[in-house]
Amino acid sequence: MDIAEVLTLADELIFAKTGKHLDYVQEAILRGTLEDATYTQIAQEVYSSPSHVRNVGAQLWKILSKGLGKNITKANFRTVLEKEKIYNYQLAIVGDNIKVGENVTVNNNFNVCREKSRSPKTPQNPQPTTKQPRIDLDDAPEISTFFDRTSELTTLKQWILENRTRLISILGLSGSGKSAIALQLIQHIEYEFDCIIWRSLRDAPSLQTLQTDLIQFCRGGAPVPAPEERAIAAPEERATTGGLPLQYLRSHRCLIILDDVQTIFSSQQLAGNYKPGYENYGTFFKQIAESCHNSCLILISWEKPREIAALESHPKNCQTLQLNGLGEPAREIFTEKGLLESENWSKLIDIYRGNPLWLNTVAAAIQDLFSGNISEFLSYDSLVLGDLEYxxxxxxxxxxxxxxxxxxxxxxxxxxxxxxxxxxxxxxxxxxxxxxxxxxxxxxxxxxxxxxxxxxxxxxxxxxxxxxxxxx
Structure with missing residues (x-):
């Protein structure tokens, strides 16, 4: 029995019935059940209480029973799968009903959830009926030009959708396009999340202020309960990520993007040293990476937080994308600026390492001062920086x-x-x-x-x- 096949089928069925994919706890329950683990053992794996895992399991078996038309329990789940070979079957939806069979006929009345070529976890042309995520991009910059970053986008999508990486750092010098690629990424994966929120740390908010904002968004704008109220309401979820309860990251698949992370680091010190009073951000990042949940935190920064290097030893916990400069796509900048001598464009790209903002700045100076003539610009004994110096x-x-x-x-x-x-x-x-x-x-x-x-x-x-x- 292929556990991956079982999880894929279960995910499709849950998605068809609820509009949501398997969350981390549900997936752990299915895996544990197939491996004869008890609820207590599964609870230890997901850092939760046995009672919470048992309650989630009860709802899971109810949905699977209704969808498959069989009485499914933790005790008989493996037996039913092996006897009926359900995991090798095709899954299709007819109206509100689900059909499972080896040879499901697909016609205009069917919406097949599971195909060999792709999974519903990588939706293409989502239908208007697809559940819309709640998105808050108020803090995101306005980007007018997007360059071809196909390779980098593919890598990010694989980390998030296939590997379920919890913490991702996108690093690069100013102007390299870090925010632009993150905005492009959202367009590709937004239907995989319940909520997406972008926050800039440019004003260096305290961790408590940031977490209160994030929790309020996860709660749909509802006031944030006091810590003691949260403890009373959900004693099994007292484990927190420095103040952000895990229940919000487990019960919702959240994509949190924090931009301008370098502003919480001290100047005139070695990289990655937090400003006084901001050291708890390091604990926050570490716990996001190491705690069990189904959400993702993306950090956009000029420099790498000190915790990241150790966390990267576990790819599911943490990954880093260093955003390098553009290659041939950078030629679009020179075309737009009206630069002459296209044979010299590659030289400019190499000198300024394909950084989009740097190239835009230099191209504007070449057009203004040298009427677009690159060879005159390069004839100076030293490299002309102009506004790039700032x-x-x-x-x-x-x-x-x-x-x-x-x-x-x-x-x-x-x-x-x-x-x-x-x-x-x-x-x-x-x-x-x-x-x-x-x-x-x-x-x-x-x-x-x-x-x-x-x-x-x-x-x-x-x-x-x-x-x-x-x-x-």
Whole structure:
């Protein structure tokens, strides 16, 4: 018996009857039942009480019994499947009724939920009757131009829909398109969630303020009960993620997107150190990744939170997408700006590493100052940054003294260098040197280059030029 097939059939049936997919607890009950686990053992797996799991199970067996036309219980579930071979059958809906059989005829009166080519978990052209998720994108930026990010979108969809990853970080320098790809992603997966909420941390709200806002949205705008009221109302759900009760992440499939996460980190310190009073965000992120639920939290940031590296050892818990620059799609920018000499476009893309905002800024300057002539722009002895200097300043004002020393050294290297030994001219201990390298990697300000079995490091041309001009 293929457990995956059973879960797929059960998910389709539940979706057909309720408009919702299997949640984490329901899936755990089905898996546990097929593996002869008790409710107590299943409860331990999902960090819940046996009574709560038993109640969810009772409702689950009732839905399956009604849908399949058989009396299904935890005790006989496996036997019924093996005897009837239901898991090998096709599932179809006729009006309000469900039909299960080996050769279900499909015609205009049928809406088949399960096909070999795709699952209802990846809906295509959802019908008007599809349950609409509640969506709040008030904090999301307005994006007028979307570039081709097919590969990255495919990866994100796989993590969320197939792997059920709980915590995802989208990292990139300012202007790389992190928010844009997250908005594109929502269009592809919105029908998989009960609610979707986007919040920016640009004003650095306290964790309590953020969680109160998120809970209120999950509750449909209803006032948030006091902690002591929540404990009385649902004693089996006292385990919380730093104040955000797990019951909301388990009972609803939520997609929470937090933008501008770098604003809760301290400046002039190594990357990932929280501002005083914001350390509980680290606990929040860690518990979201490690707790059992069916929701997903996406972090959009210039730098990687310190907890992420350890969490990434478990892909279901946590994944990170580092958003690199555009390749050929960046040529759209130059076409829109009316730049000449298309043979030089690839050179611009390489110099500015395909960063959409950086390329837009530079292209506007080339059009304004050089009438679109790229060769005149590139004829200067040093790289012209223009307004790009202000964008880079936002990153560099966050650096610690040790990071600035290291950046100054790297900016003056002709080619990529090894870091197996600390440069003698740097007034840093070997430990401080390696910590600075690691921190700059988390900030995405230095590039790693692999040459055979050698690992080298370098700065992007635009970043190197900024450092030579601004960091002494």
């Amino acid at each position: 964008l880079l300043h936002q990153h560099f004002q966050r650096l610690s003294d040790s990071e600035k020393q290291l950046m100054s050294w790297l900016a003056n290297q002709i080619k990529a260098v090894e870091i197996s030994k600390k440069p003698a001219l740097l007034e840093l201990s070997p430990s401080e040197f390696l910590k600075a390298v690691e921190s700059l990697r988390r900030r995405l300000l230095i590039e790693k280059v692999q040459k055979g079995d050698r690992t080298l490091f370098q700065l992007q041309p635009a970043i190197a030029e900024y450092v030579k001009t601004n960091i002494k």
